[in-house]
Amino acid sequence: MSALLAVSPVLVPLLTAAACVALARRPRLQAGMSLAGAIAWLACALLLVRAVGGGEVLVTRFGDWPAPFAIEFRIDPAGALLIAASALLAVLALAVPARGGGTGMHSPLRHPLVHGLLAGVGGAYATGDLFNLYVWYEVMLISALGLIVLGGRAQHLEAGFKYLTLNLFGTILVLLAIAGLYGLTGQLNLAALVQALGERGDDPLARALLALLMVSLLIKAGGLPFFFWLPAAYPVLPPAMLALFSALATKVGVFALLRVSAGLPAELAETFLPWLGWLAVAGMVVGVLGAAYHYDTRRILAFHSVSQIGYMLLAVALGGTMGLAAALFFILHHMLVKSSLFLLGGMMARSGAGFDLRRSGGLLAARPMLAVLFALSAASLVGIPPLSGFWAKLLVVRESFALGQFAWGAAALAVGGLTLYSMVKIWIEAFWKPAPETTNEVAPGPPRALPAGAWLASATLAGLTLAVGLAPQPLIDYLQLAAGAMLAPGAELPR
Numbered sequence: 001m002s003a004l005l006a007v008s009p010v011l012v013p014l015l016t017a018a019a020c021v022a023l024a025r026r027p028r029l030q031a032g033m034s035l036a037g038a039i040a041w042l043a044c045a046l047l048l049v050r051a052v053g054g055g056e057v058l059v060t061r062f063g064d065w066p067a068p069f070a071i072e073f074r075i076d077p078a079g080a081l082l083i084a085a086s087a088l089l090a091v092l093a094l095a096v097p098a099r100g101g102g103t104g105m106h107s108p109l110r111h112p113l114v115h116g117l118l119a120g121v122g123g124a125y126a127t128g129d130l131f132n133l134y135v136w137y138e139v140m141l142i143s144a145l146g147l148i149v150l151g152g153r154a155q156h157l158e159a160g161f162k163y164l165t166l167n168l169f170g171t172i173l174v175l176l177a178i179a180g181l182y183g184l185t186g187q188l189n190l191a192a193l194v195q196a197l198g199e200r201g202d203d204p205l206a207r208a209l210l211a212l213l214m215v216s217l218l219i220k221a222g223g224l225p226f227f228f229w230l231p232a233a234y235p236v237l238p239p240a241m242l243a244l245f246s247a248l249a250t251k252v253g254v255f256a257l258l259r260v261s262a263g264l265p266a267e268l269a270e271t272f273l274p275w276l277g278w279l280a281v282a283g284m285v286v287g288v289l290g291a292a293y294h295y296d297t298r299r300i301l302a303f304h305s306v307s308q309i310g311y312m313l314l315a316v317a318l319g320g321t322m323g324l325a326a327a328l329f330f331i332l333h334h335m336l337v338k339s340s341l342f343l344l345g346g347m348m349a350r351s352g353a354g355f356d357l358r359r360s361g362g363l364l365a366a367r368p369m370l371a372v373l374f375a376l377s378a379a380s381l382v383g384i385p386p387l388s389g390f391w392a393k394l395l396v397v398r399e400s401f402a403l404g405q406f407a408w409g410a411a412a413l414a415v416g417g418l419t420l421y422s423m424v425k426i427w428i429e430a431f432w433k434p435a436p437e438t439t440n441e442v443a444p445g446p447p448r449a450l451p452a453g454a455w456l457a458s459a460t461l462a463g464l465t466l467a468v469g470l471a472p473q474p475l476i477d478y479l480q481l482a483a484g485a486m487l488a489p490g491a492e493l494p495r
Contacts, residue, residue: 002051002058002060003060005044005047005048005051005058006048006058006059006060006073006075006126007060007073007126008041008044008045008047008048008122009041009044009045009048009073009075009083009119009122009123009125009126010119010122010123010126010136012037012040012041012044012122013037013041013115013116013118013119013122014115014116014119015037016033016034016036016037016038016040016041016115017111017112017115017116017119018112019033019037020033020034020037020111020112020115021112024108024109024112025108027106027108030108030111031094031111033111034094034111034114034115035091035094035095037115038087038090038091038094038115038118039091041087041090041118041122042084042087042088042090042091044087045080045083045084045086045087046084048075048080048083048084049077049080049081049084051080052075052076052077052080053077053080053478054481055077055481055482055484055485056485057074057075057076057485058073058074058075058076058080059072059073059074059075059128060072060073069189071129071132072127072128072129072189073126073127073128074126074127074128074190074191075125075126076482076485076486077478077481077482077485078255078258078328078479078482078483078485078486079125079126079255081328081332081478081479081482082125082251082255082328082331082332083121083122083125083126085247085332085335085336086118086121086122086125086247086248086335087118089243089244089247089248089335089336089339090114090118090244092243092339092456092457092460092461093114093240093241093243093244093339093457094111094114094240095453095456095457096239096240096343096451096453096454096457097451097453107150109146109150110147110150110241113143113146113147113150114143114147114241114244116139116142116143116146117139117140117143117144117147117244117245117248118248119136119139119143120136120137120138120139120140120141120143120252121136121140121248121252122136123135123136123139124136124137124140124252124255124256125252125255128189128190128191129188129189129190130178130181130188130189130190130193131178131182131188133190133256134171134174134175134178137171137174137220137252138171140248140249140252141164141167141171144163144245144249145160145163145164147237147241147245148160148163148233148236148237151236153236155235155236156236158232159229159232159233159235159236160233162228162229162232162233163229163232163233165229166219166226166228166229167219167220167229169219170216170219170220170226171216173212173213173215173216173219174213174216174217174220176212177209177210177212177213177216178213180205180209180212181193181197181209181210181213184196184200184205184206184209185197185200185206190259190260190263191263194260194263194264195263197210197264197265197268198263198264198265198267198268202267207268207271210268210272211272213260214257214260214261214272214276217253217256217257217260218253218257218276218279218313219253220250220252220253220256221250221252221253221254221256221257221309221312221313222249222250222253222305222306222309223253223279223280223283223309223310223313224279224280224282224283224286224306224310225279227283227286227287227306227309230250230302230305230306231290231299231302231303231306233245234246234298234299234301234302234305234342235296235298235299235302235355238346239342239343239345239346239347239349239454240343240346240454240457242298242342242346243338243339243340243342243343243457244339246301246302246305246338246339246342247334247335247338247339250305250309251331251334251335254309254312254313254316254327254331255331257276257313257316258316258324258327258328258486259486261273261276261316261317261319262319262324262483262486262487263486263487269319273316273317273318273319274317276313276316276317277313277314277317277318277405277408279313280310280311280312280313280314280316280317280408281310281314281407281408281411281412282310283306283307283309283310283313284307284310284311284314284411284412284415285307285310285411285415286306286307287303287304287305287306287307287308287309287310288303288304288307288415288418288419288422289303289418290303290306291303291304291307291418291419291422292418292421292422292425295356295357295358295425295429296355296356296357297345297348297349297355297357297426297430298342298345298355300422300425300426301338301341301342301345304338304381304419304422305334305338307415307419308330308334308338308381310415311330311392311393311396311412311415312327312330312331312334314396314400314408314412315327315330315395315396315399317408318396318399318400318403318405318408320399320487321480321483321484321487322395322399322402322480322483323399323403323483324482324483324486324487325395325476325479325480325482325483326392326395326396326399328479328482328483329391329392329395329475329476329479330392330393330395330396332388332468332475333380333388333389333391333392333465333468334392336388336461336464336465336468337377337380337381337388337389337461337465338381339461340373340377340457340458340461340462340465341374341377341378341381343454343457343458343461344370344373344374344377344458346454347367347370347450347454347455347458348360348363348367348370348374348430350450351363351366351367351370351450352430352435357425357426357429357430358429359436360429360430360436361429361430361431361432361433361434361435361436362431362433362434362435362436363430363431363435364431364432366435367450369455370450371431373458373459373462374426374427374430374431375427376462376465376466377458377461377462377465378423378426378427379423380465380466380469381419381423382416382419382420382423383416383419385469386466386469386470387465387466387468387469388464388465388466388468388469388472389465389469390469391468391469391472391476393412393416395476396409396412397409397412397413400412
């Protein structure tokens with residue numbers, strides 16, 4: 001039974017994708033099956049969290065091969081919680097009804113591609129094998145590319161080309177790193193591989209291959225200087241898919257970097273983690289400046305994702321139990337808040353004049369509840385207490401100062417100030433200023449109704465970021481336990 005539970009992160013989405021293909025000519029049944037599959041995935045993920053909540057690791061090895069040669073699924077407390085968060089966001093995103101005929105939302109391929117993406121995410125969080133991490137990355141890549149180009153317009157194809165080009169470059173680097181590391185150590189199991197690299201100490205080839213692996217994972221994470229696909233791809237996705245995509249696409253790369261760095265011996269960590277920290281700081285600054293420059297809501301939020309990825313990578317670079325726990329907390333916070341903001345951005349666009357803030361206004365009077373939800377999510381992104389973003393940034397800044405990395409901590413605080421500027425810009429332009437006057441060419445009309453599913457999803461996510469902010473300690477305790485399990489793997493549960 002535990003073996004079946006261990007493979008559920010990929011088995012449930014793959015079965016759901018197959019069922020959605022079979023129902024391609026019956027769109028309502030397909031949508032219902034898709035949502036039911038996401039709910040089933042969430043139920044399995046919650047069982048996984050319960051199974052490993054005490055710090056244990058659920059391990060399943062396929063076939064009769066012994067460790068470390070078997071293909072292995074290794075689900076620790078961190079991976080289980082991230083699978084659960086991904087499943088919750090999938091349920092909420094799929095609960096939003098399809099809108100927009102030019103975005104591919106009504107295509108029979110949408111639901112199979114979504115569940116293909118979920119299978120890739122689940123496999124990447126669950127695998128304990130470097131080559132299979134690459135395999136699940138490629139499942140994600142194919143599915144994500146399909147979702148990006150599904151609209152079929154020029155901007156979709158251009159965004160898909162940018163996404164594909166950079167991620168194929170990352171794929172080549174991953175394969176080169178895997179081949180080199182396997183040839184050098186004879187290992188593909190992540191735990192055994194990191195141990196073998198530590199035994200080689202100052203071997204320059206080992207260090208070069210490890211650097212190649214970390215660069216390839218940085219590309220997958222959307223970190224500086226490999227983030228250019230992100231602001232190009234995000235604006236072409238419909239809001240519900242964008243909310244899901246933003247929560248999943250880059251987090252797997254950050255988590256893989258976290259898993260690799262967690263096992264590094266001290267001499268290798270001292271070599272690689274400082275440059276990761278400085279790249280993270282640069283990404284934070286570049287991302288927030290890009291957000292301050294733009295007036296398209298989707299691009300502002302996309303550049304903020306670049307900046308927030310910098311915070312996550314900075315926490316990874318800090319290392320240790322508290323650094324890894326801070327990284328995991330920030331990942332979860334960002335999944336909730338950024339998904340909420342992209343959904344709210346779509347609702348704002350539907351209520352006003354689109355995504356261009358310069359043509360918006362008057363939403364505070366027209367949609368007061370929308371204003372409340374946006375204010376909660378935006379304040380959390382900035383890091384205002386008592387919301388989840390405050391604790392996420394506090395953990396990163398406090399650990400930076402505790403380790404003597406004062407420049408990193410100061411940069412994190414300064415970027416928070418610039419984040420406040422761009423969120424206030426959205427508030428003033430969309431909510432506070434009067435609605436733009438209509439011209440003769442544009443006839444006024446009643447505000448368009450917003451789907452109940454979008455309200456439910458946005459309110460749920462805003463409520464979760466408030467709940468985490470008001471009572472953060474249980475989550476922090478769990479993530480410290482999860483970080484400890486990654487640094488010193490605990491007892492393994494039976495197959």
